[in-house]
Amino acid sequence: MSLHLPQLSNDPQAPFPAPATALAVPDGLLAFGGDLSAERLLNAYRNGIFPWYSDGEPILWWSPSQRAVFRSDAIHLPTRLRRSLRDSSWVVRMDTAFSDIIAACATAPRAGQAGTWITPAMQRAYVELHRLGHAHSVEVFDGSELDGGRLVGGLYGLGVGRMFCGESMYSAESGASSVALAALARYLHIRGWPLIDAQVPNAHTRRLGVETWTRREYLQALSGLRDYDVPPENWAVKFGEYPASTLATTASA
CATH class of the missing domain: 3.30.70.3550 (Leucyl/phenylalanyl-tRNA-protein transferase, N-terminal domain)
Structure with missing residues (x-):
């Protein structure tokens, strides 16, 4: 060093x-x-x-110095994905498979990248944050819980006041991580959480509507959101399970 x-x-x-x-x-x-x-x-x-x-x-x-930030009311799903969702059997849930999501993110192949930064130690640390109620996952399944649906994508991150800090996402089927992001954004927007931190911008997040802020802009926004006293709640229960098809009309084009 x-x-x-x-x-x-x-x-x-x-x-x-x-x-x-x-x-x-x-x-x-x-x-x-x-x-x-x-x-x-x-x-x-x-x-x-x-x-x-x-x-x-x-x-x-x-x-x-440059931070990728989503506004929770401005996620853009591609037109082709929105079209495919209309007849989709996918459903979305929260906090029902956190360990599976982080393990899948750790092993997902990524263009131009060998290995993973989601080491076993990182996985253990975020599973502990999840156990403490700080870290959360959004899961996309092909089929409902009653049908034993198959996990096809999702994301995880943690809440800091009313800021959601995204960590990683993955798709086993095309578009699943984008659906997870749109579902998370809708959930957060309804509850008065305006921003999702996506850390560093890339081509995929730009297509979904990410903005690039300076470090100073991001820290200023964070300072206004991190100290909100957010009552603890069970995100899995609050979110429930709903068809991903609903996002075909509620997410931005």
Whole structure:
């Protein structure tokens, strides 16, 4: 590690360096070390920071200069996908298969990328955040729960006040992760959560309507949302199960 890169202490309550001090190359690299305890992870997300590293590396912490952000009322599903949903047998649920979703995200092949940053340690850490009520998954099944539906895609992330910080998504069938995102956005918008952090923009998220904000813009928005006292609730029960076909008319074109 570079001498210019701060190393985090073993104390999970220790503050992170200011995001503005992150490196320009590689963009957003802020610190290394520490651990993946729930306390440290929640502190990181509250300050616009997230972990991203590969097996064999120390834990690396990032706050990129450009941030990908979705508005929860402005997800754009492609016309072809919207058309296919009209007669789809897919259904959407929340928090009924978190471990399956994160494991699938870890093993999903991604263009131009070898291996995964969702290491076994990362999986354990986010499963613990889920157990504590902070991390959530959206799941797309082919067939209802009563029919023993097959998991075809989804996403996971965590809530910080009224900001949802997305971590990863995957599709076993084309369009399933986009459906999960649209379903999440609808759920959040109804509850007054205006934004979904998607970390770093890419071609796929741009097609779905992601905006690129500066670090300063993102941190300013986060500061206005992270301290909301959100009453604990069972997302699986609140969300229930509904046909993905409903998103053919409720998501933006």
